[in-house]
Amino acid sequence: MPEHPGVLQGRGAHGTPYGDAALPDKRQVAASFSRAAASYDAVAELQRNVGMQLLARLPAALQAHRWLDLGCGTGYFTRALAERYVQGEGLAVDIAEGMLQHARPRAGAVHFIAGDAEFLPLQNASVDLLFSSLALQWCSDFPRVLNEASRVLRPGGVLAFSSLCVGTLQELRDSWLAVDGFVHVNRFRHFQDYQHMCTVSSLQVLALQREAQVLHFPDLRSLTTSLKDLGAHNLNPGRPGGLTGRSRIRALIEAYERFRQPDGLPATYQVVYGVLQKPLLVVRA
Template sequence: MSEYAQPGGLPDKHQVAASFSRAAESYDAVAELQRNVGTQLLARLPASLQPQRWLDLGCGTGYFTRALAERYAPGEGLAVDIAEGMLRHARPQGGAAHFIAGDAEALPLQSDSVDLLFSSLALQWCADFPRVLSEAQRVLRPGGVLAFSSLCVGTLQELRDSWLAVDGLVHVNRFRRFEDYQQICAVSGLKPLTLQRQAEVLHFPDLRSLTTSLKDLGAHNLNPGRPGGLTGRSRIRALIEAYECFRQPQGLPATYQVLYGVLQKPSQA
């Protein structure tokens, strides 16, 4: 069992939705990683794919909803997110026929209703990943494709290690192991076309820039057991000192271990 899957180790879904809703207005300004990862996921889609109906799951502010609409016109697009604040931001910008509040573990869609389910950097927040794949299989038409990116153990490892040197408490979100994703996908009934892990590294001039970026994304620490209240100055100084050990010429690194998966629902015989 991965650390992500341990009982009590997952963020509450309502807290995740509320955090991303609050971040809707600030999200796009700091979403460099999200745009890069989503663009790489688009590039991994089968070239022959021409969906009549597609779904952007965890659509956020709708950046990739609009990219999918441009790529797959005149197909019909649907956009789903658990955070109503994100949907309010995305709807006026268009791209999808419908923007729907919904959960990846219980999709508000009919069975066999979409040809492509695209989800970039959203499914790491789902506790029951086998259920996510079961729902994807249900809503995909035969031959349909699930393309997703997610985060693995090792993400923000520099920040995690720096906090461990200070107090050993939970300050960084937990994620599944790559091996867990491999095992779950292998028994899902969907055929893996691509399942790859790739490190993406961002650099920041200082620790405050990193933590502010995480907050503006809505992706700051949401784990149960996270420390409450304000962090004392002495601990912040100790954290800065610990993180400075990782400094590179480009700045302080923040490493993300990104999983790219493309799975296909078997065609009917």
């Protein structure tokens, strides 16, 4: 990896994270999203809506001379940040090399770096804004993510993130529960866990909210295909292996049809929005 200003070498996505063992192995997450890079943008309606709402929550007075798009994906919000902070220097980090390869030709950032939110390959106090939309739900050790954010932010710098919590894809989860006892839907943290971890961190909580967003699909296949094209299909430990039998698929369709609304089959996402700030240095007399 070439030398970058504000970037430490040799601190990529290595080391075994500790925390919620029920969350997916990030190597599988990286591989899944790398495979989905080409199809991602075509089905990323929710991701764009959530990211735009997160952008709207950024403090208006924030001067981001160097900003970081963490979990940049295909670079959609890397470009949006570059347009917002025209005079700033942009860094884009993602654990999925396939996403970085897709994002690089579209510019927006000065540097594109393969890295892990729990082991950021950045120097201390090197960025003014850490922006991360719908990426941190894949991190098993969220307190470490907050510690890393605090480490790389300059005093007064801002961490703005969106994530997912319990209740996401609840209709699909409940439908599978009616069919069998296997894990078919990605697990997420409780919103109360986000509240606690943010409150006890070294960062000041400026805002932390949960909002539901509902997508509608004409049928179950459209929903599952969308999840696969996003790279966000079932990545949990304990998921069933092999093909799902036709009888179980029919039973799942029948169970999910009970949730049908006039606009189609609902898929609810419980989105967490957080804006945190690193306290300014206190100069003592």
